[in-house]
């Protein structure tokens with residue numbers, strides 16, 4: 001193992017949420033995914049769709065990564081010509097939601113139980129079959145996990161989750177509106193941009 | 204042997220007689236390719252034809268661009284690379300689909316790892332056939348995704364000119380790199396109106412024009428002024444940014460010593476008193492020790508590759524670090540730095556030097572002078588003549604006989620490191636070598652590219668017996684194109700660098716490293732070229748004189764000591780100070796000056 005990987009190994013990995021604005025061109029997703037594959041990161045989730053901006057798609061990717069890795073990913077994403085801007089919203093106040101559709105076994109007798117259970121989580125019923133109900137929930141990953149756990153005893157027939165989509169809270173426009181999105185990427189002098197204090201142990 | 208005539212084609216037009224097409228003229232995609240290349244200032248392309256690129260080849264003779272027919276597409280890629288390194292301009296290679304394109308891959312990766320501005324044009328099967336496993340279809344854009352700065356698949360004639368224009372811009376701007384443009388056969392055959400591409404293409408996500416902030420430069424100046432034991436790193440970025448003179452100015456103002464990376468050699472004059480020499484795995488002990496003792500590293504256009512840092516946790520433990528680079532993704536990548544500066548290094552030096560003051564650092568100068576006393580280079584230069592020809596002798600004599608002015612193109616292995624240690628490069632773009640990928644077989648084709656870029660310069664290939672054979676077919680290209688380079692084969696009968704690792708780290712088990720080679724003199728002669736053999740040191744001078752005198756390419760087969768090793772050596776991943784030294788007793792004789 002190279003000293004680089006050896007040094008990186010013990011650092012704690014946490015789910016990181018990166019938001020990227022990319023040009024809507026063929027192959028752009030392959031370029032993004034290639035970056036992650038290269039170092040063997042497991043993508044927890046990846047969503048991509050067009051935005052209101054002409055020719056721009058927005059991509060939200062959640063990966064398990066330590067701080068160094070996340071920074072390197074962000075930097076490598078910037079290197080892609082098709083990537084307009086990248087935001088790591090993990091630490092900033094952001095709405096990070098996903099959508100889940102869950103088809104649960106529910107005989108006519110059990111329907112009310114399932115519907116009531118769903119209501120607790122803010123889920124709504126979107127389809128009714130003879131022996132199943134399909135409920136939809138848009139919420140944080142944790143809330144979706146809890147809903148699924150609660151429905152589990154009824155018997156889950158089918159399930160789909162979109163993975164996270166994210167948006168920063170407040171009035172600030174996204175980094176893609178910034179004429180120089182690298183600016184926030186440049187570490188500030190005197191370790192201002194060095195929250196984990198890693199530069200300290202260099203002296 | 205002279206260039207073969209092409210009677211059926213007649214002469215291609217020279218740049219003076221060529222008239223570009225009128226804007227708005229309907230041209231075939233093939234013509235659009237060449238119109239655009241001419242507009243981008245291309246004067247030579249290296250390539251090999253085949254079905255999917257035949258329309259483009261068919262249109263080529265109408266344009267003032269020289270085509271060099273290679274013997275293997277890997278050679279074309281390295282030639283484009285060598286051309287770019289020697290000239291600073293974008294190198295261009297062209298190949299057909301399928302095997303032609305995949306043969307380029309090693310060369311593209313090589314250009315990627317050393318950030319060489321290159322454009323690769325490949326033919327592709329016609330667009331309706333894409334994805335059908337058609338004859339000679341490979342997804343070359345997919346294959347080269349991680350080894351290009353950017354790539355394109357072009358399926359329409361009207362996209363050819365704007366895409367190529369953008370490709371040249373991306374290849375050359377910011378941190379340079381290879382760009383591949385895959386063009387389907389039908390796009391080459393269809394027609395579109397010629398609209399000469401103008402101005403800088405704009406891509407929302409591509410901003411090669413990063414600028415340092417004034418406060419960052421102030422802070423850098425303060426850190427430099429405050430340092431007691433500073434060392435400057437001269438990286439490849441100094442060469443690429445044409446910043447050598449600016450670096451020299453800074454050094455002469457501040458008196459700070461300079462260590463170079465392999466690819467930075469020549470970026471700062473090796474014979475300058477403030478030059479320490481090459482750092483890293485095969486750097487002299489004093490260079491690496493200075494780095495380990497420094498209190499400030501000023502890294503200019505380099506990337507803290509593992510071959511220069513050794514063990515990362517133990518690397519330069521006392522030093523604060525300033526890192527100037529054009530590529531934000533290099534910052535903190537391998538080494539945490541205290542002050543990153545994202546900008547073109549030439550622009551940074553222009554603004555930084557006036558902010559600095561001269562400061563004497565007698566203790567640091569004295570310490571470095573003391574460290575210099577211990578020199579592996581001197582050890583071997585002073586080896587008594589015991590009948591063995593040492594590779595180091597060849598390098599040293601070549602340096603002396605060419606007055607340090609030749610353009611040297613090295614391959615990969617022991618000879619590459621010896622060249623770096625013994626041939627003192629005082630000027631940028633005078634050493635061309637494969638650093639990041641370490642591609643054996645690079646030197647001969649890269650030298651052909653350099654020859655086309657620098658028609659009047661003395662060029663020497665220095666290759667191992669192993670690496671030379673990987674692309675030796677390009678001797679035939681040299682013969683056909685009537686081009687001269689001098690080729691020094693450092694023939695030690697081994698894959699020497701691997702043998703050295705076996706000697707040090709695998710208890711001397713020489714598995715698959717002894718190598719039998721053809722008679723290189725006869726091989727040269729079989730190509731209609733001259734060959735000379737050298738087995739003793741006193742024959743070097745005459746052989747070099749012969750090589751320099753013959754108008755065509757000359758191959759010199761230097762039969763050197765077979766089991767010599769490159770010293771000193773920092774084993775992979777070790778502390779920079781834990782070096783393997785030339786075994787003692789070694790006949791050290793003090794000489795008045797360094798070679």
Ligand SMILES: Cc1ncc(C[n+]2csc(CCOP(=O)(O)OP(=O)(O)O)c2C)c(N)n1
Pocket residue numbers: 614615616617618619641642643644666667668669670671693695697698699700701
């Ligand atoms: C294409 C390729 N294959 C394998 C290697 C691994 N390698 C590095 S140096 C070396 C030996 C080179 O032998 P030679 O060309 O004779 O040069 P020497 O070291 O003997 O000077 C090898 C095999 C490489 N760098 N490139």
Ligand SMILES: [Mg+2]
Pocket residue numbers: 616667668669693694695696697698699
């Ligand atoms: Mg050899």
